[in-house]
Amino acid sequence: MPLLEMKGIGKEFPGVKALDDVELTLEKGEVLALLGENGAGKSTLMKILSGVYNADRGEILIDGQPADIRNVWDASKLGIGIIHQELNLIPDLAVYENIFLGRESVNPITKRINKSELKEQSKRLLAGLGVDLDVGRAVKDLSIAEQQMVEIARVLSMDCRVIIMDEPTDALTTDEVGKLFDVIRSLKKENKGIIFISHKIEEIMEIADRVEVLRDGRLTGSKTVSDTDADELISMMVGRELKEKFPKVKTAAGDVVLEVRGLNVPGILHDINFNLRKSEVLGISGLIGAGRTELGKTLFGVYEYKGEILLDGKPVNIKSPGDAIKAGIVYLTENRKEEGLFSDKSVAYNMTLAKLREFTGRMDRVEKRKEADEVRDYVDRIRVKTPSIAQTVDNLSGGNQQKVLLAKWLMTNPNVMILDEPTRGIDVGAKVEIYNLINRLKQNGIAIIMISSELPEIMGISDRILIMHQGRITGELEDKDATQEKIMHYAVNI
Amino acid sequence: MEQTKSRDWSVVLRGLQSLIGLLGLCIILSLLSPRFLTTGNILNVLRQTSLNAVMAVGMTFVILTGGIDLSVGSILAFSGMVAAGLSHSGMNAAGAIIVGLIIGTALGFISGLAVTKGNVPPFIATLAMMTMARGATLVYSNGQPKTGLGDDFAFIGNGKVWVIPFPVIVLLILLIVAYYILSQTATGRYIYATGSNERAAGLSGIKTDRIKILVYAISGLTAALSGMIVTSMLNSASPTAGSGGELDAIASVVLGGTSLSGGQGSVAGTIIGALIIGVLNNGLNLLNVSSYYQQLIKGIVILGAVLIDRKRR
Numbered sequence: 035m036p037l038l039e040m041k042g043i044g045k046e047f048p049g050v051k052a053l054d055d056v057e058l059t060l061e062k063g064e065v066l067a068l069l070g071e072n073g074a075g076k077s078t079l080m081k082i083l084s085g086v087y088n089a090d091r092g093e094i095l096i097d098g099q100p101a102d103i104r105n106v107w108d109a110s111k112l113g114i115g116i117i118h119q120e121l122n123l124i125p126d127l128a129v130y131e132n133i134f135l136g137r138e139s140v141n142p143i144t145k146r147i148n149k150s151e152l153k154e155q156s157k158r159l160l161a162g163l164g165v166d167l168d169v170g171r172a173v174k175d176l177s178i179a180e181q182q183m184v185e186i187a188r189v190l191s192m193d194c195r196v197i198i199m200d201e202p203t204d205a206l207t208t209d210e211v212g213k214l215f216d217v218i219r220s221l222k223k224e225n226k227g228i229i230f231i232s233h234k235i236e237e238i239m240e241i242a243d244r245v246e247v248l249r250d251g252r253l254t255g256s257k258t259v260s261d262t263d264a265d266e267l268i269s270m271m272v273g274r275e276l277k278e279k280f281p282k283v284k285t286a287a288g289d290v291v292l293e294v295r296g297l298n299v300p301g302i303l304h305d306i307n308f309n310l311r312k313s314e315v316l317g318i319s320g321l322i323g324a325g326r327t328e329l330g331k332t333l334f335g336v337y338e339y340k341g342e343i344l345l346d347g348k349p350v351n352i353k354s355p356g357d358a359i360k361a362g363i364v365y366l367t368e369n370r371k372e373e374g375l376f377s378d379k380s381v382a383y384n385m386t387l388a389k390l391r392e393f394t395g396r397m398d399r400v401e402k403r404k405e406a407d408e409v410r411d412y413v414d415r416i417r418v419k420t421p422s423i424a425q426t427v428d429n430l431s432g433g434n435q436q437k438v439l440l441a442k443w444l445m446t447n448p449n450v451m452i453l454d455e456p457t458r459g460i461d462v463g464a465k466v467e468i469y470n471l472i473n474r475l476k477q478n479g480i481a482i483i484m485i486s487s488e489l490p491e492i493m494g495i496s497d498r499i500l501i502m503h504q505g506r507i508t509g510e511l512e513d514k515d516a517t518q519e520k521i522m523h524y525a526v527n528i
Numbered sequence: 529m530e531q532t533k534s535r536d537w538s539v540v541l542r543g544l545q546s547l548i549g550l551l552g553l554c555i556i557l558s559l560l561s562p563r564f565l566t567t568g569n570i571l572n573v574l575r576q577t578s579l580n581a582v583m584a585v586g587m588t589f590v591i592l593t594g595g596i597d598l599s600v601g602s603i604l605a606f607s608g609m610v611a612a613g614l615s616h617s618g619m620n621a622a623g624a625i626i627v628g629l630i631i632g633t634a635l636g637f638i639s640g641l642a643v644t645k646g647n648v649p650p651f652i653a654t655l656a657m658m659t660m661a662r663g664a665t666l667v668y669s670n671g672q673p674k675t676g677l678g679d680d681f682a683f684i685g686n687g688k689v690w691v692i693p694f695p696v697i698v699l700l701i702l703l704i705v706a707y708y709i710l711s712q713t714a715t716g717r718y719i720y721a722t723g724s725n726e727r728a729a730g731l732s733g734i735k736t737d738r739i740k741i742l743v744y745a746i747s748g749l750t751a752a753l754s755g756m757i758v759t760s761m762l763n764s765a766s767p768t769a770g771s772g773g774e775l776d777a778i779a780s781v782v783l784g785g786t787s788l789s790g791g792q793g794s795v796a797g798t799i800i801g802a803l804i805i806g807v808l809n810n811g812l813n814l815l816n817v818s819s820y821y822q823q824l825i826k827g828i829v830i831l832g833a834v835l836i837d838r839k840r841r
Contacts, residue, residue, distance in 0.1 A: 334731070336731070354733070354735070355730060355731050355732070355733045356733035356734075356735065358733075359733040360733075365731070367728075367731060372725075372727060372728075373725075373727045373728050373731055374728055374731075375725065375728060376720075376721060376724040376725050376728060376729075376791070377724075377725070378724055378791055378792060379720070379721075379724060379791075383717070387717065387721055387729075387732045387734070388732045388733055390714040390717060390718075391714060393714075394713070394714045397713070398713040398714050398715055399708075399712050399713055400712060400713060400714055400717065442732075
């Protein structure tokens with residue numbers, strides 16, 4: 035009898051089918067790897083198993099018994115532990131306090147926490163992971179790798195039967211990964227079941243017994259690791275058909291507008307070189323954490339950089355977003371709510387903020403009539419569906435909010451537009467409208483950098499694609515040569 | 529789109545809500561005390577209220593960016609004390625007042641620098657400024673009130689234009705200027721933007737640090753202006769002047785419907801908030817309520833008003 039079975043699991047988020055009829059089994063003493071692109075549903079599936087989300091459909095069996103997991107406490111009572119991708123530690127508490135948080139052993143009468151015992155146990159757990167650190171130190175003073183080890187120790191201390199590891203090696207060095215794998219092997223011997231999520235195929239080949247590949251919320255196949263290879267796994271990851279229509283328009287690319295030479299941001303970007311032409315859409319692909327957004331923001335003056343940025347052949351010094359806007363470079367954020375919108379303000383307010391100085395007359399006064407005329411013009415031109423330009427943007431749909439932000443940047447008359455995940459969180463109809471808009475901008479001579487995690491999108495819209503991995507450009511493809519497999523090869527850099 | 533409203537009435541309504549509260553309070557007090565609704569008393573309320581209202585206008589700028597300024601009471605005292613000292617030693621009123629205003633602005637500017645360049649939370653930065661300015665006042669005055677100012681100094685606090693007390697006129701002018709800045713200018717938009725979403729404001733090319741320094745400087749300026757008025761009114765500067773004044777100013781802003789998290793509110797609301805506090809003080813005095821009870825009642829009114837506002841949202 036399998037240790038764990040998940041049957042017919044389905045989960046929807048507003049407008050998105052995150053998981054569709056997913057089946058999964060895990061045997062005792064087995065390491066099962068979950069593989070998939072960004073947004074394929076790996077993390078959602080594991081959050082359902084660990085009680086963070088509730089599934090809309092399907093059931094979970096543990097040792098053949100139906101398990102009713104409604105919250106994280108239910109999951110931990112059933113012996114399911116998860117090592118989260120984003121660390122769940124409390125920065126100001128000590129290592130041992132974090133490891134035993136909520137499960138402290140206390141003196142039955144005085145209720146005093148038995149610190150020395152907890153410290154002793156923590157030390158032993160960490161020693162098992164090959165880590166030697168002072169367990170009394172505050173977690174915030176540790177390196178990310180050490181914090182990751184503490185997180186792992188915390189879950190191991192719960193003595194779980196099923197251990198989920200969500201990208202546990204992201205922050206670790208090769209050496210540390212080796213130690214983690216030793217621990218996984220010894221957990222196997224203790225007959226525990228391990229689910230290992232990663233997009234690093236080499237690691238999966240090394241540690242896993244079996245691989246399940248997820249794509250767009252569905253399982254596309256199950257392979258025994260010894261019967262497969264990296265190429266087959268990649269094609270299983272990306273092999274979806276192009277569902278959306280990409281109305282690509284061909285234009286002759288013009289002169290070089292933007293040249294980037296030896297761009298470095300310590301710890302973030304390394305030796306970035308590329309050109310961008312007028313009327314060209316340059317796609318930037320890569321996995322989460324590859325440095326794509328950071329590259330976009332560096333060109334927009336958010337990070338201090340070393341190296342050269344040339345506009346129309348002339349070096350420019352971009353120290354702030356204000357400098358970038360003046361130079362004609364704008365950046366549409368991937369994070370609409372936190373970095374883009376003033377959600378309690380009107381459509382007009384949001385659209386004109388970046389070029390307000392062009393509407394001001396004497397005594398800094400904003401000429402509201404002139405402003406309103408231009409806003410209405412843009413609302414009509416890019417078809418923002420809003421009852422009025424005084425409408426609060428919070429009340430608009432995601433697609434219309436995105437159009438408001440696009441209009442904001444178009445108003446500044448840019449030469450270079452950096453669009454970071456321009457279709458994230460908007461419905462299919464609005465996506466196509468955004469694609470059409472990108473094509474129109476291209477025909478009007480604007481140079482566009484489009485950062486996207488969706489391979490079909492990036493292949494459908496870009497004229498040329500750069501692929502990044504760990505802060506470097508690892509590959510460049512012309513659109514006619516690009517295949518999902520090639521992009522993925524560069525993105526995982528093997 | 530199920531939304532058909534063409535204008536965001538909720539903001540307008542929130543302004544009206546405090547106005548309705550103020551009118552209700554006035555009606556109740558005029559029924560309870562025949563002396564409340566006399567011209568003399570009304571002008572007195574306005575004159576008393578102007579001290580707090582002037583400071584609260586500057587406070588509104590700070591709170592709109594999501595900050596807070598605890599130092600206004602102490603800046604009032606220090607700038608008033610320095611101006612009184614200069615006037616006492618023979619400087620003309622205009623000169624003394626200008627120096628006082630510059631000092632207040634400079635202290636606000638320093639708080640702004642600490643908040644932006646030093647990354648100190650506004651609560652702490654202005655708490656430190658509050659303590660420093662109060663200490664400087666005590667050092668400068670040796671703990672003694674300064675009296676015997678030049679005769680020309682008296683006008684700003686006690687003068688009248690027709691029947692209107694001069695401080696009320698100062699407040700009106702300040703209100704108009706502040707309203708113009710906040711609702712008509714690009715700088716005003718940047719202030720709201722900084723409070724509404726600081727990251728997005730920065731990514732729109734707005735120098736949010738400069739905006740924040742500006743609002744603390746404005747708050748320092750209005751605190752000093754209030755210091756000039758109170759020093760003139762009493763013809764003396766006291767080292768304890770304005771103690772607790774920051775709390776009345778913050779209460780006025782909040783009663784006026786400005787959100788403490790920034791981005792939403794208006795100076796018109798703040799003036800109404802200051803009037804609510806002023807009318808309440810005056811009414812309770814007229815009704816001979818002991819000052820101990822007055823504090824208690826004021827606290828209850830503030831809490832009640834904010835609770836109602838929260839429920840509505």
